Amino acid sequence: LGAAQQQREPKRDILLGGLLLPGFDEQSCASRYQSVYYRKNMTRSPAPYLLDRLREQEALQRRCGPGTEPYRRASERLKSGQKYSVMDDTAVDGGCGYLVLLSYRGLGNRVLATVSAFLYATLTSRVLLVDRGKTFADLFCEPFQGATWLLPLDFPLEGYRDLWEGAAESYGNVTLRNDTGPASQHRFVYVHLDHAATPANRLAYCDDHRRSFLRRVQWVVLRTDSYMPPSLFLNPAYQEELARMFPRQDSVFYLISRYLLHPTNDVWGRVTRFHGSYLKNADETLGIQVRVFDAATPPQNVLDQILACTSQEHLLPGVAATAAGEAPPLPTTADARPNKAVLITGLNGWYHDRIRDMYWRSPSADGGLVSVHQPSHEEVQHFFRTMHDKKALAEMYLLSMTGKIVTSGWSTFGYVGSALGGLTPYIMTKPGRKQEKVPDPPCRRAMSMEPCNHGPAYFECTRKEIHKIIDTGKLVPHVRACEDMSWGLKLT
Numbered sequence: 165l166g167a168a169q170q171q172r173e174p175k176r177d178i179l180l181g182g183l184l185l186p187g188f189d190e191q192s193c194a195s196r197y198q199s200v201y202y203r204k205n206m207t208r209s210p211a212p213y214l215l216d217r218l219r220e221q222e223a224l225q226r227r228c229g230p231g232t233e234p235y236r237r238a239s240e241r242l243k244s245g246q247k248y249s250v251m252d253d254t255a256v257d258g259g260c261g262y263l264v265l266l267s268y269r270g271l272g273n274r275v276l277a278t279v280s281a282f283l284y285a286t287l288t289s290r291v292l293l294v295d296r297g298k299t300f301a302d303l304f305c306e307p308f309q310g311a312t313w314l315l316p317l318d319f320p321l322e323g324y325r326d327l328w329e330g331a332a333e334s335y336g337n338v339t340l341r342n343d344t345g346p347a348s349q350h351r352f353v354y355v356h357l358d359h360a361a362t363p364a365n366r367l368a369y370c371d372d373h374r375r376s377f378l379r380r381v382q383w384v385v386l387r388t389d390s391y392m393p394p395s396l397f398l399n400p401a402y403q404e405e406l407a408r409m410f411p412r413q414d415s416v417f418y419l420i421s422r423y424l425l426h427p428t429n430d431v432w433g434r435v436t437r438f439h440g441s442y443l444k445n446a447d448e449t450l451g452i453q454v455r456v457f458d459a460a461t462p463p464q465n466v467l468d469q470i471l472a473c474t475s476q477e478h479l480l481p482g483v484a485a486t487a488a489g490e491a492p493p494l495p496t497t498a499d500a501r502p503n504k505a506v507l508i509t510g511l512n513g514w515y516h517d518r519i520r521d522m523y524w525r526s527p528s529a530d531g532g533l534v535s536v537h538q539p540s541h542e543e544v545q546h547f548f549r550t551m552h553d554k555k556a557l558a559e560m561y562l563l564s565m566t567g568k569i570v571t572s573g574w575s576t577f578g579y580v581g582s583a584l585g586g587l588t589p590y591i592m593t594k595p596g597r598k599q600e601k602v603p604d605p606p607c608r609r610a611m612s613m614e615p616c617n618h619g620p621a622y623f624e625c626t627r628k629e630i631h632k633i634i635d636t637g638k639l640v641p642h643v644r645a646c647e648d649m650s651w652g653l654k655l656t
């Protein structure tokens with residue numbers, strides 16, 4: 165907001181109940197302290213214990229992160245190939261351990277992975293270092309004062325970006341080799357929690373940080389495209405800590421994202437300009453996130469599904485039949501006719517054009533005005549292109565600023581758009597393979613604002629019978645099968 169506008173705004177708690185610290189440079193990352201003005205009041209507030217853990221994590225990042233002596237020694241060891249147990253000389257190294265997050269897949273996946281990795285690093289007291297890939301540093305500001313979360317460009321582990329689950333160092337292979345005893349030493353361990361990981365690799369969800377071999381490993385490299393927290397809540401080793409950090413289980417993404425994710429000025433400028441031009445003055449706003457995974461799905465079916473959903477849930481008015489030549493009503497004062505702004509996001513502009521046309525051709529059934537807006541239509545998904553990713557991130561934030569939201573089932577883009585805003589979405593059922601019909605029901609209200617974990621463990625952590633598939637959505641309250649994917653898990 166401009167200075168004059170900010171003066172008119174009621175005073176807001178820009179530090180978000182203590183999630184954020186004062187003292188960051190406001191100019192270099194405007195979103196950090198400005199985002200509060202674009203959002204509803206916090207619907208979940210941070211527990212004092214969560215704030216303590218965040219401050220501890222920040223101190224750890226400063227004490228052990230890049231630029232420090234412990235980091236230099238740890239990366240020397242990694243470079244020289246030395247096998248090592250971090251417990252051997254805690255006096256020398258202060259027990260610094262590291263979690264390196266590898267970046268891959270679409271931006272929604274990468275955002276979920278970043279939030280997951282931060283929580284996992286905090287739970288296991290490791291410094292989080294994010295592999296920036298080609299675009300990460302252009303998307304997000306540094307979250308910690310006096311420390312960086314970016315993996316240094318001279319990170320010495322050769323070929324680390326190519327690690328995959330077959331690697332000898334993968335958690336699954338280390339466990340299958342039984343190389344986990346009290347005397348085991350590892351140069352690093354690779355944790356592969358891709359949504360399609362093997363059961364052995366998913367055992368990492370069950371790691372007990374206090375007792376297992378992994379706590380002795382100084383370098384852990386994590387690859388995930390998934391939202392890990394629902395599975396971490398199933399691990400008895402973390403349950404107590406998580407309950408103290410998040411007395412409301414459905415607040416995990418909401419609170420961590422507000423703490424950790426601050427779009428860079430360029431992204432934030434796109435967000436605020438679009439918001440100011442098209443959303444700010446509407447009486448009501450609706451976000452519709454369209455993601456079509458299967459090119460064979462007829463676009464008309466998806467449009468029919470969107471309209472069936474918005475009609476079923478009373479999110480958009482229908483259009484009134486008018487006789488040819490009928491005179492439109494006289495203009496009335498702005499107050500008399502509520503206006504609704506619809507934000508559509510998608511790779512394709514067709515849905516936007518059809519819905520906008522609908523309200524251009526005919527008046528809405530309730531007499532209100534409906535305006536329809538779409539920031540971009542990139543046509544196809546690209547990987548690691550800065551401008552493409554910036555647009556996607558800006559659109560996720562814009563979705564999060566709407567009042568109500570319809571998202572596409574299975575889409576991590578949609579999960580992020582709704583969860584960032586603390587919005588419980590109406591999730592459209594993903595069309596089946598045959599595609600010929602609009603799914604029935606077209607959409608349903610989600611149980612919570614939390615994202616879905618697409619690749620959880622299907623076994624009980626205490627039993628570790630990894631090939632015996634059980635319904636992990638029934639083990640503990642507040643971890644349930646997702647609305648849009650029966651084998652996924654989400655916090656409620």
Ligand code: GDP
Pocket residue numbers: 269270271272273274454455509510511540542544545546552553555556557559574575576577578
């Ligand atoms: P998912 O594939 O739906 O789970 O979401 P991801 O975000 O992981 O990957 C989809 C990628 O396609 C995004 O990161 C964007 O690059 C692109 N994309 C998909 N939908 C949109 C959209 O609505 N707007 C923009 N700008 N890009 C999109």
